[in-house]
Amino acid sequence: MSDLDVAHSADDLIDALRADVRAGLTAEQKWLPAKWFYDARGSELFERITALPEYYPTRSEREVLGREAVEIAEVTSARTLVELGSGSSEKTRLLLDALIGHGSLETFVPLDVSASALAEATTAIAGDYPGLAVRGVVGDFTAHLDLLPGDRPRLVAFLGGTIGNFLPADRLTFLRSVRGVLDAGEWLLLGTDLVKDEATLVRAYDDAAGVTAEFDRNVLRVINAGLGANFDPGAFEHVAHWDPVHEWIEMRLRARVRQVVRIPGADLEVSFAEGEHIRTEISAKFRQAKVGDELTAAGFTAVRWWTDARSRYGVTLARAAD
Structure with a gap:
């Protein structure tokens, strides 16, 4: 089954757009x-x-997840998988398959600002995984993390290299906000594009x-x-x-x-x-040491680091520290 929770209305979206346009285009x-x-x-x-x-990040990340999803499931035993900025959730199916195969997963919670994309994704996931509870949240992952449902332990997946869209200070604030909604011992799976030519x-x-x-x-x-x-x-x-x-x-x-x-x-x-x-x-774009340092500063401990065969893209599994 699937449900769609709306964390902000169409009017809220317009208000946020108006504020960003005023700030950005008057700078x-x-x-x-x-x-x-x-x-x-x-x-x-x-x-x-x-x-x-030309766009290698998606393929590179999919390569890593395809190779390591079973280990991710074994290490986390997540009952809830939360995906931030989910889009179509295509790569997430690798995690869903591994966690369901591991026997731990009960709930999938995708969060995305696009209601249309989220509705399409949740319908597709619910249809393909009939035993899984799917709770989509229409919202902004910089503002609505405290609304995320699901039983512990949770695994929050922030993939696609989207963390790179934040300026450094905002990146730390965001990672700390993720840590703030997790209990010690819960998990973050972070995708980061790496420095290259x-x-x-x-x-x-x-x-x-x-x-x-x-x-x-x-x-x-x-x-x-x-x-x-x-x-x-x-x-x-x-x-x-x-x-x-x-x-x-x-x-x-x-x-x-x-x-x-x-x-x-x-x-x-x-x-x-x-x-x-x-x-x-x-x-x-990131280097492994930088990813680890930023996660530590935000209250996480990096426990696994993987790259694709060409070392173009990194995926980190991090645990919310005590």
């Missing part, structure tokens, strides 16, 4: 949070990205088919739909830039021409110079 260096890529169209575009030849990284975020560019511009369509703005997405070009100092990819939208955009729902009129950027995403 000296304009920015927008990556979470606003993900309406129904954005979720579909991202699923297409994960299948692109610049060419491979840039290609992964600027594919030849232009799917990532459309995904990037989708944030403007979300603002148009939610706040009545008049962005012309075609007036912005997608840019993927590797920052070797911070060791992260920045996705940006660069104004092709000088323009003024009206956003009635945020009571804003925003001017763009030709060539001016909006930073729409950072995607930090």
Whole structure:
């Protein structure tokens, strides 16, 4: 069976979008949070990205989970699997199969900001796993962790390298918030993309088919739909830039021409110079020591570390410390 809990309403979403647009587009260096890529169209575009030849993280993570899911189940004996930012939950099936095979799993709790993507995923999972209780939560994993249901011990899966979308201070705050809802001895499974050569990284975020560019511009369509703005997405070009100092990819939208955009729902009129950027995403890349240090600072102990065969991607199993 499956249920869908709504942690925030459509009005809440618009209020959050309005606040982020006001903060980001009035800053000296304009920015927008990556979470606003993900309406129904954005979720579909991202699923297409994960299948692109240039985009290795999804395949690399799936390789690790396929190889190590049984050990994850044996170590955690989780009764509840929580997935943050679940999307289609396709990779999670590897964990579900292993935990059900281990005999411990009772409940699956996917949390995602996109109600449409979550409804589709929970229906599919419930249909394919008829003995599993599926409780989807429509919400923001930076704000609604305390609403997550499920019996202990719980395993929280935060996959896809999404942890890299946080700035370092926000990353620590988020990891501490996850630790705050877990009891000592419960579990976090964390996916992290690893530092590698610049060419491979840039290609992964600027594919030849232009799917990532459309995904990037989708944030403007979300603002148009939610706040009545008049962005012309075609007036912005997608840019993927590797920052070797911070060791992260920045996705940006660069104004092709000088323009003024009206956003009635945020009571804003925003001017763009030709060539001016909006930073729409950072995607930090990690080294094993850095992952361990950040987990320790947040109150976790890393107990397992795995990579794919090419050492492009890391998966860490961490225990909530006493």
